[in-house]
Structure formats: structure tokens, C-alpha cells
Amino acid sequence: MFKIQNNDKLETWGGNKFIPLRRQDTGDAYFLEGSIYISYIDTFLRLETFCHENTGAYIVPKWQSFEIDDIYDFICVESIMKNKQDIVK
DSSP states (O other), X not given: OEEEOTTSBEEETTTTSOOOOOGGGSSSOBOOOSSOOXXXXXXXXXXXXXXXXXXXXXXXXXXXXXXXXXXXXXXXXXXXXXXXXXXXX
């Protein structure tokens, strides 16, 4: 879980420490949803990750960020896509 700093960079909740938090006790929280990663090649090779102290945030609207792992996910997404004109603002 991440939060976005004032400079639009990602920061983990609790820095480098794992701090168990209830979602209801946090502000806006974000996760790496995987649709886009951009990095300088030398930075990626040096750090071996896309996520580091200089990682910028790009917020994907919830209705555009689906993960289909089973038939239940597929049915939910299918319903959303059929009715997206009523959902999208």
C-alpha cells in the first residue's frame, strides 16, 4: 500500500517498516496495479525494481483497473463493461 507525497512520488505506509494498518484508518491508499511501468534502463538495472524512492504516481480510475483471475472476476467485469455508460462520470 502506498500514499502519494506532495511531489507526486509514491511512499510506502510506514517507510521501510511494515506497519499493520486498517484501510479505514488511512487516507487515500494506492497499489501497483501493473498496467504501466516506465523506467530509465540504467536505474532499473541498478536497483532491479521499478519501485524506488523516486517512483512517480499515475492514478488509473478504478473502473479501468481490472484483474481477472477467475470466472467471478470475469462476470463482474463483464457487467461493468456492459453498463459503463451509466458508471463513467
